Amino acid sequence: MIKVTFIEHSGDVHEIETETGSSLMEVAMNNDVPGIDADCGGGCSCATCHVYVDSAWLDKLSPPDAMEESMLGLNTMREENSRLSCQIDTSDELNGLVVNLPEFQG
Amino acid sequence: MSTAVDNTSSGERDIHDPYAYELDEIDVSLDERFEKNTFEGFFERLRKEDPVHYCAESENGPYWSVTRFEDIMKVDTSHGIFSSEGGITIAEGQADFELPMFIAMDQPKHDEQRRVANPVVGPMNLKEMEPIIRTRVQTILDSLPVGETFNWVDKVSIELTTQMLATLFDFPFEDRAKLTRWSDVATAALGTGIIDTEEERQAELIECLTYFTELWNQRVNEPPRGDLISMLCHGKATKNMDPMEYLGNLVLLIVGGNDTTRNSLTGGVLALNENPAEYDKLRADTSVIPNMVSEIIRWQTPLAHMRRIALEDTILNGKHIKKGDKVVMWYVSGNRDESVIADAEKFIIDRAKARNHLSFGFGIHRCMGNKLAEMQINIAWEEIMKRFKNIEVVGEPVRIRSAFVKGYSELPVRLEAW
Ligand code: HEM
Numbered sequence: 001m002i003k004v005t006f007i008e009h010s011g012d013v014h015e016i017e018t019e020t021g022s023s024l025m026e027v028a029m030n031n032d033v034p035g036i037d038a039d040c041g042g043g044c045s046c047a048t049c050h051v052y053v054d055s056a057w058l059d060k061l062s063p064p065d066a067m068e069e070s071m072l073g074l075n076t077m078r079e080e081n082s083r084l085s086c087q088i089d090t091s092d093e094l095n096g097l098v099v100n101l102p103e104f105q106g
Numbered sequence: 107m108s109t110a111v112d113n114t115s116s117g118e119r120d121i122h123d124p125y126a127y128e129l130d131e132i133d134v135s136l137d138e139r140f141e142k143n144t145f146e147g148f149f150e151r152l153r154k155e156d157p158v159h160y161c162a163e164s165e166n167g168p169y170w171s172v173t174r175f176e177d178i179m180k181v182d183t184s185h186g187i188f189s190s191e192g193g194i195t196i197a198e199g200q201a202d203f204e205l206p207m208f209i210a211m212d213q214p215k216h217d218e219q220r221r222v223a224n225p226v227v228g229p230m231n232l233k234e235m236e237p238i239i240r241t242r243v244q245t246i247l248d249s250l251p252v253g254e255t256f257n258w259v260d261k262v263s264i265e266l267t268t269q270m271l272a273t274l275f276d277f278p279f280e281d282r283a284k285l286t287r288w289s290d291v292a293t294a295a296l297g298t299g300i301i302d303t304e305e306e307r308q309a310e311l312i313e314c315l316t317y318f319t320e321l322w323n324q325r326v327n328e329p330p331r332g333d334l335i336s337m338l339c340h341g342k343a344t345k346n347m348d349p350m351e352y353l354g355n356l357v358l359l360i361v362g363g364n365d366t367t368r369n370s371l372t373g374g375v376l377a378l379n380e381n382p383a384e385y386d387k388l389r390a391d392t393s394v395i396p397n398m399v400s401e402i403i404r405w406q407t408p409l410a411h412m413r414r415i416a417l418e419d420t421i422l423n424g425k426h427i428k429k430g431d432k433v434v435m436w437y438v439s440g441n442r443d444e445s446v447i448a449d450a451e452k453f454i455i456d457r458a459k460a461r462n463h464l465s466f467g468f469g470i471h472r473c474m475g476n477k478l479a480e481m482q483i484n485i486a487w488e489e490i491m492k493r494f495k496n497i498e499v500v501g502e503p504v505r506i507r508s509a510f511v512k513g514y515s516e517l518p519v520r521l522e523a524w
Protein backbone atom coordinates (compact mmCIF):
# COMPACT_ATOMS: atom_id res chain seq x y z
CA MET A 1 0.00 0.00 0.00
CA ILE A 2 1.14 3.53 -0.72
CA LYS A 3 -0.34 6.92 0.03
CA VAL A 4 -1.11 9.48 -2.67
CA THR A 5 -2.65 12.91 -2.22
CA PHE A 6 -4.86 14.84 -4.63
CA ILE A 7 -5.41 18.50 -3.87
CA GLU A 8 -8.39 20.06 -5.61
CA HIS A 9 -8.19 23.59 -6.92
CA SER A 10 -10.59 24.61 -4.16
CA GLY A 11 -8.03 23.35 -1.64
CA ASP A 12 -9.91 20.19 -0.69
CA VAL A 13 -7.47 17.40 0.04
CA HIS A 14 -7.96 13.71 -0.78
CA GLU A 15 -5.45 11.41 0.90
CA ILE A 16 -5.75 7.93 -0.49
CA GLU A 17 -4.21 4.61 0.52
CA THR A 18 -3.92 2.39 -2.50
CA GLU A 19 -2.39 -0.81 -3.82
CA THR A 20 0.32 -0.18 -6.39
CA GLY A 21 -0.02 -1.12 -10.04
CA SER A 22 -2.92 0.90 -11.33
CA SER A 23 -2.56 4.31 -12.89
CA LEU A 24 -2.95 7.47 -10.86
CA MET A 25 -6.03 8.28 -12.94
CA GLU A 26 -7.62 4.97 -11.91
CA VAL A 27 -6.83 5.67 -8.27
CA ALA A 28 -8.64 9.00 -8.57
CA MET A 29 -11.62 7.46 -10.38
CA ASN A 30 -11.95 4.57 -7.94
CA ASN A 31 -11.96 6.97 -5.02
CA ASP A 32 -14.35 9.53 -6.52
CA VAL A 33 -11.84 12.34 -6.62
CA PRO A 34 -13.71 15.04 -8.52
CA GLY A 35 -12.19 16.87 -11.48
CA ILE A 36 -10.88 13.89 -13.41
CA ASP A 37 -13.21 12.85 -16.22
CA ALA A 38 -10.95 10.34 -17.99
CA ASP A 39 -13.14 10.39 -21.09
CA CYS A 40 -10.85 8.02 -22.98
CA GLY A 41 -10.51 5.57 -20.12
CA GLY A 42 -6.75 5.84 -19.89
CA GLY A 43 -5.86 5.93 -23.57
CA CYS A 44 -3.77 9.08 -23.37
CA SER A 45 -6.08 10.63 -25.92
CA CYS A 46 -8.53 12.96 -24.18
CA ALA A 47 -6.35 14.93 -21.74
CA THR A 48 -9.14 15.14 -19.15
CA CYS A 49 -6.94 13.57 -16.45
CA HIS A 50 -4.46 16.45 -16.27
CA VAL A 51 -2.61 16.93 -12.95
CA TYR A 52 0.17 19.18 -11.68
CA VAL A 53 2.77 17.03 -9.99
CA ASP A 54 4.40 18.39 -6.84
CA SER A 55 7.95 19.32 -7.83
CA ALA A 56 9.49 17.01 -5.21
CA TRP A 57 8.15 14.07 -7.20
CA LEU A 58 8.76 15.14 -10.77
CA ASP A 59 12.10 13.41 -11.28
CA LYS A 60 10.72 10.13 -9.93
CA LEU A 61 8.46 9.91 -12.98
CA SER A 62 9.53 8.69 -16.39
CA PRO A 63 9.21 11.58 -18.86
CA PRO A 64 6.07 11.87 -21.02
CA ASP A 65 6.15 9.91 -24.28
CA ALA A 66 5.40 11.50 -27.65
CA MET A 67 1.65 11.00 -27.42
CA GLU A 68 1.38 12.45 -23.93
CA GLU A 69 3.62 15.31 -25.03
CA SER A 70 1.26 15.99 -27.96
CA MET A 71 -1.85 15.97 -25.81
CA LEU A 72 -0.31 18.19 -23.14
CA GLY A 73 1.11 20.49 -25.77
CA LEU A 74 -2.35 21.55 -26.95
CA ASN A 75 -3.23 22.98 -23.56
CA THR A 76 -2.35 26.60 -23.06
CA MET A 77 -2.55 26.01 -19.31
CA ARG A 78 0.17 23.44 -19.36
CA GLU A 79 2.91 23.95 -16.76
CA GLU A 80 6.37 22.44 -16.34
CA ASN A 81 4.90 19.92 -13.92
CA SER A 82 1.82 19.00 -15.99
CA ARG A 83 1.19 15.31 -16.56
CA LEU A 84 -1.68 13.10 -17.67
CA SER A 85 -2.47 10.97 -14.65
CA CYS A 86 -3.41 7.93 -16.72
CA GLN A 87 0.22 7.77 -17.79
CA ILE A 88 1.56 7.63 -14.23
CA ASP A 89 1.78 4.12 -12.82
CA THR A 90 1.63 3.93 -9.06
CA SER A 91 4.62 2.16 -7.50
CA ASP A 92 6.32 1.94 -4.12
CA GLU A 93 8.69 4.64 -5.26
CA LEU A 94 5.77 7.06 -5.43
CA ASN A 95 4.66 6.52 -1.84
CA GLY A 96 3.64 9.98 -0.61
CA LEU A 97 3.07 11.48 -4.08
CA VAL A 98 1.21 14.79 -4.11
CA VAL A 99 -0.58 16.20 -7.16
CA ASN A 100 -2.71 19.29 -7.66
CA LEU A 101 -5.80 19.35 -9.84
CA PRO A 102 -6.13 22.15 -12.37
CA GLU A 103 -8.90 24.71 -12.16
CA PHE A 104 -9.90 24.09 -15.78
CA GLN A 105 -10.90 20.53 -14.97
CA GLY A 106 -13.02 21.64 -12.00
CA MET B 107 -39.24 0.42 -45.40
CA SER B 108 -38.31 2.24 -48.56
CA THR B 109 -38.52 0.49 -51.89
CA ALA B 110 -35.57 2.31 -53.41
CA VAL B 111 -33.59 0.05 -55.68
CA ASP B 112 -30.08 -0.02 -56.99
CA ASN B 113 -29.74 -1.48 -60.47
CA THR B 114 -26.21 -0.36 -61.23
CA SER B 115 -24.44 -3.66 -60.70
CA SER B 116 -26.54 -6.69 -59.95
CA GLY B 117 -30.11 -6.06 -60.86
CA GLU B 118 -32.84 -4.78 -58.59
CA ARG B 119 -32.32 -4.87 -54.88
CA ASP B 120 -33.31 -3.02 -51.79
CA ILE B 121 -30.51 -0.60 -51.05
CA HIS B 122 -31.63 -0.46 -47.44
CA ASP B 123 -31.15 -4.16 -46.81
CA PRO B 124 -27.64 -4.98 -45.54
CA TYR B 125 -27.98 -8.61 -46.58
CA ALA B 126 -28.95 -7.79 -50.16
CA TYR B 127 -25.23 -7.31 -50.83
CA GLU B 128 -22.11 -9.41 -51.03
CA LEU B 129 -19.75 -8.29 -48.30
CA ASP B 130 -17.26 -6.72 -50.69
CA GLU B 131 -20.00 -4.71 -52.39
CA ILE B 132 -20.99 -2.88 -49.25
CA ASP B 133 -20.57 0.89 -49.41
CA VAL B 134 -21.69 2.34 -46.09
CA SER B 135 -21.31 5.92 -47.27
CA LEU B 136 -24.59 6.30 -49.19
CA ASP B 137 -26.20 9.51 -47.96
CA GLU B 138 -29.65 8.13 -48.63
CA ARG B 139 -29.40 5.50 -45.92
CA PHE B 140 -28.74 8.20 -43.38
CA GLU B 141 -31.78 10.09 -44.55
CA LYS B 142 -33.91 6.96 -44.26
CA ASN B 143 -32.25 5.82 -41.05
CA THR B 144 -31.35 2.42 -42.44
CA PHE B 145 -27.56 2.62 -42.09
CA GLU B 146 -27.27 0.82 -38.78
CA GLY B 147 -27.75 -2.73 -40.09
CA PHE B 148 -24.88 -2.26 -42.51
CA PHE B 149 -22.48 -1.28 -39.74
CA GLU B 150 -23.72 -4.08 -37.54
CA ARG B 151 -22.89 -6.50 -40.30
CA LEU B 152 -19.44 -5.04 -40.87
CA ARG B 153 -18.60 -5.01 -37.15
CA LYS B 154 -19.39 -8.70 -37.11
CA GLU B 155 -18.07 -9.92 -40.44
CA ASP B 156 -15.47 -7.44 -41.65
CA PRO B 157 -14.66 -4.75 -39.07
CA VAL B 158 -11.99 -3.09 -41.19
CA HIS B 159 -13.69 -3.09 -44.55
CA TYR B 160 -12.47 -2.14 -47.99
CA CYS B 161 -14.88 -0.61 -50.46
CA ALA B 162 -13.29 -0.53 -53.91
CA GLU B 163 -15.84 1.65 -55.62
CA SER B 164 -17.93 4.49 -54.32
CA GLU B 165 -18.99 7.94 -55.28
CA ASN B 166 -15.99 9.10 -53.28
CA GLY B 167 -13.54 6.58 -54.64
CA PRO B 168 -12.08 3.59 -52.84
CA TYR B 169 -11.92 3.76 -49.04
CA TRP B 170 -11.54 1.73 -45.87
CA SER B 171 -14.23 1.68 -43.20
CA VAL B 172 -13.16 1.27 -39.58
CA THR B 173 -16.20 0.17 -37.62
CA ARG B 174 -15.13 -1.05 -34.17
CA PHE B 175 -14.49 1.14 -31.14
CA GLU B 176 -10.94 -0.02 -30.42
CA ASP B 177 -9.80 0.22 -34.04
CA ILE B 178 -11.26 3.71 -34.32
CA MET B 179 -9.35 4.75 -31.18
CA LYS B 180 -6.21 3.35 -32.74
CA VAL B 181 -6.60 5.32 -35.98
CA ASP B 182 -7.65 8.50 -34.21
CA THR B 183 -4.61 8.43 -31.92
CA SER B 184 -2.02 7.40 -34.53
CA HIS B 185 -1.77 10.83 -36.08
CA GLY B 186 1.74 10.08 -37.35
CA ILE B 187 0.33 7.32 -39.55
CA PHE B 188 -3.17 8.58 -40.33
CA SER B 189 -3.18 12.14 -41.59
CA SER B 190 -5.96 14.72 -41.44
CA GLU B 191 -4.20 16.96 -43.93
CA GLY B 192 -6.46 18.23 -46.68
CA GLY B 193 -9.84 17.02 -45.44
CA ILE B 194 -11.72 15.10 -42.83
CA THR B 195 -14.82 13.89 -44.62
CA ILE B 196 -15.13 11.04 -47.03
CA ALA B 197 -16.05 13.48 -49.80
CA GLU B 198 -13.24 15.06 -51.79
CA GLY B 199 -12.92 18.82 -51.46
CA GLN B 200 -12.86 21.07 -54.49
CA ALA B 201 -9.24 21.33 -55.54
CA ASP B 202 -9.64 24.97 -56.50
CA PHE B 203 -11.42 25.89 -53.29
CA GLU B 204 -9.61 24.18 -50.48
CA LEU B 205 -10.37 25.75 -47.14
CA PRO B 206 -7.41 25.35 -44.83
CA MET B 207 -8.47 24.73 -41.24
CA PHE B 208 -6.70 23.14 -38.33
CA ILE B 209 -9.08 20.22 -38.09
CA ALA B 210 -7.60 19.29 -41.47
CA MET B 211 -3.94 19.87 -40.63
CA ASP B 212 -1.24 17.69 -39.11
CA GLN B 213 1.36 18.57 -36.51
CA PRO B 214 3.01 20.97 -36.00
CA LYS B 215 0.77 23.52 -37.74
CA HIS B 216 -2.38 22.02 -36.27
CA ASP B 217 -1.08 22.46 -32.74
CA GLU B 218 -0.01 26.06 -33.27
CA GLN B 219 -3.39 27.12 -34.61
CA ARG B 220 -5.42 25.14 -32.15
CA ARG B 221 -3.57 26.71 -29.25
CA VAL B 222 -4.60 30.16 -30.44
CA ALA B 223 -8.27 29.33 -30.84
CA ASN B 224 -8.44 27.14 -27.72
CA PRO B 225 -9.00 29.84 -25.06
CA VAL B 226 -12.23 30.94 -26.74
CA VAL B 227 -13.80 27.76 -25.40
CA GLY B 228 -11.53 27.64 -22.35
CA PRO B 229 -12.82 27.51 -18.78
CA MET B 230 -12.64 31.28 -18.22
CA ASN B 231 -14.71 32.04 -21.28
CA LEU B 232 -17.17 29.26 -20.54
CA LYS B 233 -17.79 30.67 -17.10
CA GLU B 234 -18.56 34.04 -18.63
CA MET B 235 -20.75 32.55 -21.31
CA GLU B 236 -22.81 30.39 -18.97
CA PRO B 237 -25.20 33.06 -17.70
CA ILE B 238 -25.56 34.60 -21.18
CA ILE B 239 -26.42 31.26 -22.70
CA ARG B 240 -28.83 30.48 -19.86
CA THR B 241 -30.71 33.74 -20.31
CA ARG B 242 -30.98 33.14 -24.03
CA VAL B 243 -32.21 29.61 -23.50
CA GLN B 244 -34.85 30.86 -21.07
CA THR B 245 -36.05 33.49 -23.54
CA ILE B 246 -36.32 30.96 -26.33
CA LEU B 247 -38.17 28.40 -24.20
CA ASP B 248 -40.54 30.99 -22.76
CA SER B 249 -41.59 32.04 -26.25
CA LEU B 250 -42.67 28.54 -27.34
CA PRO B 251 -46.35 27.86 -28.08
CA VAL B 252 -47.53 25.34 -25.47
CA GLY B 253 -50.13 22.89 -26.82
CA GLU B 254 -49.49 23.63 -30.48
CA THR B 255 -47.55 21.57 -32.99
CA PHE B 256 -44.29 23.15 -34.16
CA ASN B 257 -40.90 22.20 -35.54
CA TRP B 258 -38.45 21.78 -32.64
CA VAL B 259 -35.49 22.04 -35.01
CA ASP B 260 -36.36 25.56 -36.19
CA LYS B 261 -37.72 27.04 -33.05
CA VAL B 262 -35.30 25.61 -30.51
CA SER B 263 -32.28 23.70 -31.81
CA ILE B 264 -31.28 26.11 -34.55
CA GLU B 265 -32.14 29.24 -32.64
CA LEU B 266 -30.21 28.18 -29.59
CA THR B 267 -27.03 27.11 -31.34
CA THR B 268 -27.03 30.16 -33.55
CA GLN B 269 -27.26 32.44 -30.55
CA MET B 270 -24.41 30.55 -28.91
CA LEU B 271 -22.26 31.04 -32.00
CA ALA B 272 -23.10 34.71 -32.12
CA THR B 273 -21.85 34.90 -28.52
CA LEU B 274 -18.64 33.07 -29.41
CA PHE B 275 -17.80 35.43 -32.27
CA ASP B 276 -19.37 38.50 -30.71
CA PHE B 277 -21.28 38.59 -33.98
CA PRO B 278 -23.92 41.27 -34.63
CA PHE B 279 -26.94 39.68 -33.00
CA GLU B 280 -29.50 40.87 -35.55
CA ASP B 281 -27.53 39.23 -38.38
CA ARG B 282 -27.20 35.89 -36.61
CA ALA B 283 -29.34 33.97 -39.12
CA LYS B 284 -26.43 34.41 -41.53
CA LEU B 285 -24.38 32.07 -39.34
CA THR B 286 -26.94 29.31 -39.69
CA ARG B 287 -27.05 29.85 -43.42
CA TRP B 288 -23.28 29.71 -43.83
CA SER B 289 -23.10 26.59 -41.74
CA ASP B 290 -25.73 24.90 -43.90
CA VAL B 291 -24.06 26.06 -47.09
CA ALA B 292 -20.66 24.79 -45.99
CA THR B 293 -21.85 21.24 -45.37
CA ALA B 294 -24.89 20.67 -47.58
CA ALA B 295 -24.85 17.99 -50.22
CA LEU B 296 -25.66 19.51 -53.61
CA GLY B 297 -29.27 19.46 -54.74
CA THR B 298 -30.81 18.86 -51.32
CA GLY B 299 -32.58 22.20 -51.22
CA ILE B 300 -29.79 24.37 -49.84
CA ILE B 301 -27.44 24.81 -52.79
CA ASP B 302 -27.30 23.25 -56.24
CA THR B 303 -23.75 23.85 -57.41
CA GLU B 304 -20.24 24.22 -56.02
CA GLU B 305 -20.15 27.70 -57.55
CA GLU B 306 -23.09 28.72 -55.40
CA ARG B 307 -21.35 27.34 -52.34
CA GLN B 308 -18.18 29.26 -53.07
CA ALA B 309 -20.05 32.47 -53.75
CA GLU B 310 -21.84 32.34 -50.42
CA LEU B 311 -18.72 31.42 -48.50
CA ILE B 312 -16.89 34.35 -50.04
CA GLU B 313 -19.74 36.50 -48.79
CA CYS B 314 -19.10 35.02 -45.36
CA LEU B 315 -15.43 35.87 -45.68
CA THR B 316 -16.22 39.45 -46.66
CA TYR B 317 -18.48 39.89 -43.69
CA PHE B 318 -15.95 38.47 -41.25
CA THR B 319 -13.10 40.43 -42.81
CA GLU B 320 -14.91 43.57 -41.81
CA LEU B 321 -15.21 42.29 -38.25
CA TRP B 322 -11.50 41.43 -38.31
CA ASN B 323 -10.61 44.91 -39.51
CA GLN B 324 -12.61 46.45 -36.69
CA ARG B 325 -11.18 44.24 -33.98
CA VAL B 326 -7.57 44.32 -35.07
CA ASN B 327 -7.63 48.03 -34.21
CA GLU B 328 -9.23 47.47 -30.83
CA PRO B 329 -7.65 46.01 -27.68
CA PRO B 330 -7.72 42.15 -27.55
CA ARG B 331 -10.92 40.62 -26.18
CA GLY B 332 -12.30 37.16 -25.49
CA ASP B 333 -14.18 36.58 -28.74
CA LEU B 334 -12.77 34.31 -31.38
CA ILE B 335 -12.16 36.95 -34.03
CA SER B 336 -10.26 39.14 -31.65
CA MET B 337 -8.19 36.14 -30.57
CA LEU B 338 -7.35 35.22 -34.14
CA CYS B 339 -6.41 38.72 -35.27
CA HIS B 340 -4.22 39.33 -32.23
CA GLY B 341 -2.78 35.80 -31.89
CA LYS B 342 0.86 35.39 -32.92
CA ALA B 343 0.30 32.17 -34.89
CA THR B 344 -2.82 33.44 -36.62
CA LYS B 345 -2.56 37.19 -37.16
CA ASN B 346 -0.92 36.79 -40.55
CA MET B 347 -3.33 34.15 -41.77
CA ASP B 348 -4.22 34.40 -45.38
CA PRO B 349 -7.89 35.06 -46.11
CA MET B 350 -8.72 31.51 -47.11
CA GLU B 351 -7.18 30.25 -43.90
CA TYR B 352 -9.25 32.73 -41.93
CA LEU B 353 -12.36 31.58 -43.75
CA GLY B 354 -11.40 27.98 -43.12
CA ASN B 355 -11.13 28.52 -39.38
CA LEU B 356 -14.40 30.42 -39.27
CA VAL B 357 -16.21 27.73 -41.14
CA LEU B 358 -14.65 25.19 -38.78
CA LEU B 359 -16.06 26.94 -35.74
CA ILE B 360 -19.39 27.70 -37.37
CA VAL B 361 -19.92 24.16 -38.57
CA GLY B 362 -18.22 22.52 -35.59
CA GLY B 363 -20.33 24.43 -33.16
CA ASN B 364 -23.57 24.49 -35.04
CA ASP B 365 -24.93 21.33 -36.65
CA THR B 366 -23.46 19.12 -33.99
CA THR B 367 -25.03 20.81 -31.01
CA ARG B 368 -28.22 21.49 -32.95
CA ASN B 369 -28.68 17.84 -33.77
CA SER B 370 -27.91 16.77 -30.21
CA LEU B 371 -30.64 19.09 -28.99
CA THR B 372 -33.08 17.50 -31.39
CA GLY B 373 -31.76 13.98 -30.92
CA GLY B 374 -32.33 14.15 -27.18
CA VAL B 375 -36.03 14.89 -27.61
CA LEU B 376 -36.39 12.04 -30.06
CA ALA B 377 -34.47 9.57 -27.90
CA LEU B 378 -36.57 10.35 -24.82
CA ASN B 379 -39.75 9.88 -26.83
CA GLU B 380 -38.58 6.55 -28.18
CA ASN B 381 -37.65 5.49 -24.64
CA PRO B 382 -40.49 6.63 -22.37
CA ALA B 383 -39.08 4.82 -19.32
CA GLU B 384 -35.94 6.95 -19.62
CA TYR B 385 -38.07 10.08 -19.89
CA ASP B 386 -39.79 9.04 -16.65
CA LYS B 387 -36.40 8.58 -15.01
CA LEU B 388 -35.50 12.11 -16.01
CA ARG B 389 -38.75 13.54 -14.66
CA ALA B 390 -38.15 11.75 -11.38
CA ASP B 391 -34.60 13.02 -10.95
CA THR B 392 -33.11 15.79 -13.02
CA SER B 393 -29.70 15.41 -11.39
CA VAL B 394 -29.10 12.80 -14.08
CA ILE B 395 -28.93 15.54 -16.74
CA PRO B 396 -25.11 15.80 -17.04
CA ASN B 397 -24.86 12.05 -17.53
CA MET B 398 -27.81 12.11 -19.93
CA VAL B 399 -26.08 14.76 -22.02
CA SER B 400 -23.16 12.41 -22.67
CA GLU B 401 -25.58 9.62 -23.49
CA ILE B 402 -27.48 11.84 -25.92
CA ILE B 403 -24.24 12.78 -27.66
CA ARG B 404 -23.27 9.12 -27.95
CA TRP B 405 -26.72 8.05 -29.09
CA GLN B 406 -26.94 10.81 -31.67
CA THR B 407 -23.31 10.78 -32.84
CA PRO B 408 -23.76 14.14 -34.60
CA LEU B 409 -20.76 13.57 -36.86
CA ALA B 410 -21.05 10.09 -38.30
CA HIS B 411 -17.45 9.84 -39.39
CA MET B 412 -14.03 11.44 -39.74
CA ARG B 413 -11.60 10.42 -42.45
CA ARG B 414 -7.83 10.09 -42.58
CA ILE B 415 -5.22 9.31 -45.26
CA ALA B 416 -2.56 6.69 -44.51
CA LEU B 417 0.94 8.22 -44.64
CA GLU B 418 2.62 4.81 -44.81
CA ASP B 419 1.78 1.14 -45.29
CA THR B 420 0.32 -0.18 -42.09
CA ILE B 421 -1.69 -3.06 -40.67
CA LEU B 422 -4.97 -2.47 -38.86
CA ASN B 423 -6.78 -5.41 -37.31
CA GLY B 424 -5.13 -7.72 -39.83
CA LYS B 425 -5.83 -5.62 -42.92
CA HIS B 426 -3.02 -4.20 -45.03
CA ILE B 427 -3.64 -0.53 -45.54
CA LYS B 428 -1.46 1.10 -48.19
CA LYS B 429 0.17 4.47 -48.13
CA GLY B 430 -2.26 6.98 -49.63
CA ASP B 431 -5.41 4.96 -48.83
CA LYS B 432 -8.45 6.76 -47.52
CA VAL B 433 -9.49 5.52 -44.09
CA VAL B 434 -12.88 6.42 -42.63
CA MET B 435 -13.54 6.09 -38.90
CA TRP B 436 -17.25 5.50 -38.43
CA TYR B 437 -17.94 6.92 -34.99
CA VAL B 438 -21.59 6.13 -35.55
CA SER B 439 -20.63 2.46 -35.65
CA GLY B 440 -18.03 2.45 -32.86
CA ASN B 441 -20.62 4.02 -30.58
CA ARG B 442 -22.76 0.90 -31.04
CA ASP B 443 -19.91 -1.57 -30.49
CA GLU B 444 -21.15 -4.10 -27.95
CA SER B 445 -17.64 -5.28 -27.16
CA VAL B 446 -16.90 -1.96 -25.47
CA ILE B 447 -20.30 -0.44 -24.67
CA ALA B 448 -22.79 -2.67 -22.88
CA ASP B 449 -26.30 -2.56 -24.38
CA ALA B 450 -24.91 -0.18 -26.95
CA GLU B 451 -28.13 0.00 -28.95
CA LYS B 452 -30.07 1.15 -25.90
CA PHE B 453 -30.50 4.74 -24.76
CA ILE B 454 -29.83 4.73 -21.00
CA ILE B 455 -29.64 8.17 -19.41
CA ASP B 456 -27.94 6.95 -16.23
CA ARG B 457 -25.53 4.69 -18.09
CA ALA B 458 -22.21 3.98 -16.36
CA LYS B 459 -19.16 5.52 -18.04
CA ALA B 460 -21.38 7.52 -20.37
CA ARG B 461 -18.51 9.87 -21.20
CA ASN B 462 -16.57 7.04 -22.76
CA HIS B 463 -17.98 7.50 -26.28
CA LEU B 464 -16.46 8.35 -29.64
CA SER B 465 -18.63 11.28 -30.72
CA PHE B 466 -15.93 13.86 -30.00
CA GLY B 467 -13.10 11.80 -31.44
CA PHE B 468 -9.86 11.19 -29.54
CA GLY B 469 -6.27 12.32 -29.85
CA ILE B 470 -4.93 15.68 -30.96
CA HIS B 471 -8.04 16.48 -32.99
CA ARG B 472 -10.48 15.65 -30.20
CA CYS B 473 -13.30 18.15 -30.35
CA MET B 474 -12.12 21.48 -29.05
CA GLY B 475 -15.64 22.65 -28.24
CA ASN B 476 -16.83 19.61 -26.32
CA LYS B 477 -17.16 21.40 -22.99
CA LEU B 478 -19.11 24.22 -24.58
CA ALA B 479 -21.38 21.76 -26.35
CA GLU B 480 -22.03 19.84 -23.15
CA MET B 481 -22.65 23.02 -21.22
CA GLN B 482 -25.23 24.23 -23.72
CA ILE B 483 -27.10 20.97 -23.87
CA ASN B 484 -27.03 20.76 -20.09
CA ILE B 485 -28.48 24.22 -19.68
CA ALA B 486 -31.11 23.50 -22.30
CA TRP B 487 -32.32 20.38 -20.47
CA GLU B 488 -32.23 22.02 -17.06
CA GLU B 489 -34.40 24.83 -18.32
CA ILE B 490 -36.66 22.52 -20.33
CA MET B 491 -37.37 20.36 -17.29
CA LYS B 492 -38.30 23.40 -15.23
CA ARG B 493 -40.98 24.31 -17.75
CA PHE B 494 -42.31 21.31 -19.58
CA LYS B 495 -43.64 18.03 -18.35
CA ASN B 496 -43.60 16.59 -21.81
CA ILE B 497 -42.19 17.35 -25.22
CA GLU B 498 -44.24 14.98 -27.30
CA VAL B 499 -43.01 14.05 -30.74
CA VAL B 500 -46.16 14.10 -32.85
CA GLY B 501 -44.85 13.18 -36.30
CA GLU B 502 -41.98 11.54 -38.14
CA PRO B 503 -38.61 13.29 -37.96
CA VAL B 504 -37.09 14.41 -41.24
CA ARG B 505 -33.46 13.39 -41.35
CA ILE B 506 -30.58 15.06 -43.17
CA ARG B 507 -29.36 13.34 -46.30
CA SER B 508 -25.73 13.06 -45.31
CA ALA B 509 -23.27 10.40 -44.22
CA PHE B 510 -21.32 13.08 -42.37
CA VAL B 511 -23.65 15.45 -40.53
CA LYS B 512 -26.09 13.12 -38.83
CA GLY B 513 -29.16 15.06 -37.90
CA TYR B 514 -32.62 16.42 -38.55
CA SER B 515 -34.34 19.19 -40.43
CA GLU B 516 -37.73 18.61 -38.83
CA LEU B 517 -39.11 17.22 -35.61
CA PRO B 518 -42.76 18.07 -35.01
CA VAL B 519 -43.52 18.33 -31.32
CA ARG B 520 -46.18 19.49 -28.89
CA LEU B 521 -45.39 20.83 -25.43
CA GLU B 522 -47.18 20.17 -22.22
CA ALA B 523 -46.41 22.51 -19.32
CA TRP B 524 -46.13 21.21 -15.74
C1 HEM C 1 -22.19 17.69 -29.60
C2 HEM C 1 -21.49 18.56 -30.22
C3 HEM C 1 -20.20 18.28 -30.96
C4 HEM C 1 -19.73 17.12 -31.50
C5 HEM C 1 -20.36 15.75 -31.51
C6 HEM C 1 -18.44 17.42 -32.10
C7 HEM C 1 -17.63 16.49 -32.75
C8 HEM C 1 -16.35 16.73 -33.20
C9 HEM C 1 -15.48 15.75 -33.80
C10 HEM C 1 -15.86 14.31 -34.08
C11 HEM C 1 -14.30 16.34 -34.09
C12 HEM C 1 -13.09 15.74 -34.78
C13 HEM C 1 -12.34 14.77 -33.96
C14 HEM C 1 -11.26 14.07 -34.70
O1 HEM C 1 -10.96 14.38 -35.87
O2 HEM C 1 -10.70 13.17 -34.08
C15 HEM C 1 -14.43 17.71 -33.67
C16 HEM C 1 -13.44 18.64 -33.80
C17 HEM C 1 -13.63 19.98 -33.54
N1 HEM C 1 -14.75 20.57 -32.99
FE1 HEM C 1 -16.40 19.64 -32.34
N2 HEM C 1 -18.17 18.74 -31.92
C18 HEM C 1 -19.22 19.31 -31.23
C19 HEM C 1 -19.33 20.63 -30.81
C20 HEM C 1 -18.40 21.60 -31.08
C21 HEM C 1 -18.52 22.98 -30.68
C22 HEM C 1 -19.65 23.58 -29.89
C23 HEM C 1 -17.40 23.61 -31.16
C24 HEM C 1 -16.96 25.02 -31.08
C25 HEM C 1 -17.58 26.02 -30.80
C26 HEM C 1 -16.59 22.62 -31.83
C27 HEM C 1 -15.37 22.88 -32.43
C28 HEM C 1 -14.52 21.92 -32.91
C29 HEM C 1 -13.19 22.21 -33.44
C30 HEM C 1 -12.54 23.56 -33.52
C31 HEM C 1 -12.63 20.99 -33.84
C32 HEM C 1 -11.26 20.74 -34.44
C33 HEM C 1 -10.31 20.23 -33.42
C34 HEM C 1 -8.95 19.87 -33.97
O3 HEM C 1 -8.82 19.49 -35.12
O4 HEM C 1 -7.99 19.97 -33.21
N3 HEM C 1 -17.22 21.41 -31.76
N4 HEM C 1 -15.67 17.92 -33.12
Ligand code: FES
Nearest residue numbers: 042044045047086
Ligand atom coordinates in the same frame (compact mmCIF):
# COMPACT_ATOMS: atom_id res chain seq x y z
S1 FES D 1 -7.77 9.38 -19.33
FE1 FES D 1 -7.78 10.24 -21.30
S2 FES D 1 -5.82 11.09 -21.42
FE2 FES D 1 -5.78 10.21 -19.46
